[in-house]
Amino acid sequence: MHVKRFEDAKSYEAPNHxxxxxxxxxxxxxxxxxxxxxxxxxxxxxxxxxxxxxxxxKIYVILSGEMTVIVDGKETVLRQYDSCTIPAHEVRKIENRSNHVCAMLVVIPFPKETK
Structure with a gap:
C-alpha cells in the first residue's frame, strides 16, 4: 500500500488552465x-x-461546486459527485461559471512513454 498524505501533495501547473x-x-x-x-x-x-x-x-469527478464542460458546442453542467469521461483526442473546454470554488478530482492514465 502506498499512502500519501494531503499535506504532502505537491502543486502543479497544467497547460492552458x-x-x-x-x-x-x-x-x-x-x-x-x-x-x-x-x-x-x-x-x-x-x-x-x-x-x-x-x-x-481523462475522468473528472466533481467533489464540490459545479463545472460547465463544453464539447462540440454542447454544454453540460456537472455538479457535486457527477462525473464524466473525456475520451482521448476529444476537444473540450471547462469553465467554472459559478461563484463557488469547484473542487474536481482528475484521473489520467500515464502516457505510454512515462510508464
Missing amino acids: WGVVGLRLQGFEEGGPTNQWVGLSQFLPGGGAGPDSSPVE
Missing part, C-alpha cells in the same frame, strides 16, 4: 501507482481550461 490550483494526490512518485495519476483541481470562480485535448482519456 487558468484560475486553478492543481495538487497531485497520487502518481509520479516512488511506490505510487503505475497506470494512472490522480489530481485535485480547485477552480476559482471564472477559472477553467481549454479548449484543448489530450492523447489519453
Whole structure:
C-alpha cells in the first residue's frame, strides 16, 4: 500500500488552465501507482481550461461546486459527485461559471512513454 498524505501533495501547473490550483494526490512518485495519476483541481470562480485535448482519456469527478464542460458546442453542467469521461483526442473546454470554488478530482492514465 502506498499512502500519501494531503499535506504532502505537491502543486502543479497544467497547460492552458487558468484560475486553478492543481495538487497531485497520487502518481509520479516512488511506490505510487503505475497506470494512472490522480489530481485535485480547485477552480476559482471564472477559472477553467481549454479548449484543448489530450492523447489519453481523462475522468473528472466533481467533489464540490459545479463545472460547465463544453464539447462540440454542447454544454453540460456537472455538479457535486457527477462525473464524466473525456475520451482521448476529444476537444473540450471547462469553465467554472459559478461563484463557488469547484473542487474536481482528475484521473489520467500515464502516457505510454512515462510508464
